[in-house]
Amino acid sequence: MTALSKRAMGMKYIKRAASTVACLVFAYVAALAFPRPLFSHHMVYQNYEIWSDQAIPPEISSVLDDTTRRLRTSELYKPDWTIRVFFCNANWRMWLYGGHFTSKIGGGADTILTRNVYLRSSDIAANRLNAPDGGPLNDAAVRPLSYFIAHEAAHIIESREFGRLMYFRHPIWLTEGYADYVGKGGNFDFAENRRLLMSDDQLLDIRRSGLYRRFQLEVSYLINNGLSVQQIFARPPNEDDLLKALKKNPHTE
Ligand SMILES: [Zn+2]
Numbered sequence: 435m436t437a438l439s440k441r442a443m444g445m446k447y448i449k450r451a452a453s454t455v456a457c458l459v460f461a462y463v464a465a466l467a468f469p470r471p472l473f474s475h476h477m478v479y480q481n482y483e484i485w486s487d488q489a490i491p492p493e494i495s496s497v498l499d500d501t502t503r504r505l506r507t508s509e510l511y512k513p514d515w516t517i518r519v520f521f522c523n524a525n526w527r528m529w530l531y532g533g534h535f536t537s538k539i540g541g542g543a544d545t546i547l548t549r550n551v552y553l554r555s556s557d558i559a560a561n562r563l564n565a566p567d568g569g570p571l572n573d574a575a576v577r578p579l580s581y582f583i584a585h586e587a588a589h590i591i592e593s594r595e596f597g598r599l600m601y602f603r604h605p606i607w608l609t610e611g612y613a614d615y616v617g618k619g620g621n622f623d624f625a626e627n628r629r630l631l632m633s634d635d636q637l638l639d640i641r642r643s644g645l646y647r648r649f650q651l652e653v654s655y656l657i658n659n660g661l662s663v664q665q666i667f668a669r670p671p672n673e674d675d676l677l678k679a680l681k682k683n684p685h686t687e
Pocket of ligand 1: 585586589609610613
């Protein structure tokens, strides 16, 4: 084979690979944009539209009532906004829609394209999200299923208020900290979590615990000091400075 024909063959493979990648990207975006055909069960409750790949038990109404109670702790929440939630009981659906190409997450929010919320396998009747490894859920006492729905819905609220690119424009301690602030619905002991921060407890370290407690503590500190959510998102402080202030000032409950 001449050098010229080798080059032509190479170009042919590159073009074929590029068109395959383009087709996969198109299929992925189409699946993200139109998820409903892949979820056979659907119901509407108040301002919630719920889809699932399994039958939806009637207890969903009390789970959503508790979700609303949590969302009302946000000054940005508007009750007339429709919140779309998709339950992915099959791992492959969570992998596809969770936004991280893994099924080992609690949920995800598509803040850019559809503003849909996705939750992993859940026991709706027990108001419980099933842990990815099948064991007990980390920090389960303060994280029922309604917490997870409210946390992901809070990301949709952030997206509506601060734009579809808010994840890129704001630090993670703020976007996740505020989502947890809303998701916990007031069930957060500021003094106790500050004490755990001071003692370098693993619960306050996301790398060791996988929890957003430190981020929530930081956001709570700013809100407790009188800042509105708009003010915080407009000018987020440096996280190191914020942590220093938080450790120095104990009377911020
Ligand atoms: Zn989140």
